[in-house]
Amino acid sequence: MIQIKGLKKNFGSLEVLKGIDLDVQEKEVVVIIGPSGSGKSTLLRCINYLEVPTGGSITFDNIPLNGDANINEVRKEVGMVFQRFN
Structure with a gap:
């Protein structure tokens, strides 16, 4: 199960993700x-x-998940298909 709570992402002053909640x-x-x-x-x-x-x-x-070794386990289970591969 993936659980996302209050996810935010800013690029400088641009707020892209504004508190996303999602359970999969x-x-x-x-x-x-x-x-x-x-x-x-x-x-x-x-x-x-x-x-x-x-x-x-x-x-x-x-x-x-906090970006350390745990993420390698997630990457084995979660796929991402890029629209364009450069």
Whole structure:
């Protein structure tokens, strides 16, 4: 299970994620849609710790993620498909 509580991400003074709450249960499929610039990629990058969140918390199977060794276990279970690979 992925549990996100109050997730925030700022780039300088630009507030991109404004307190996102999301629970994803085991075997549940979630699709994140929205217009360009709405924070979809930033949310996924924060879950995978490709970006460090400004605030809030992310847990994966009750293990808090904080960018250290725990993230390698999550990356084995969470996929991210890039629209364009450069």
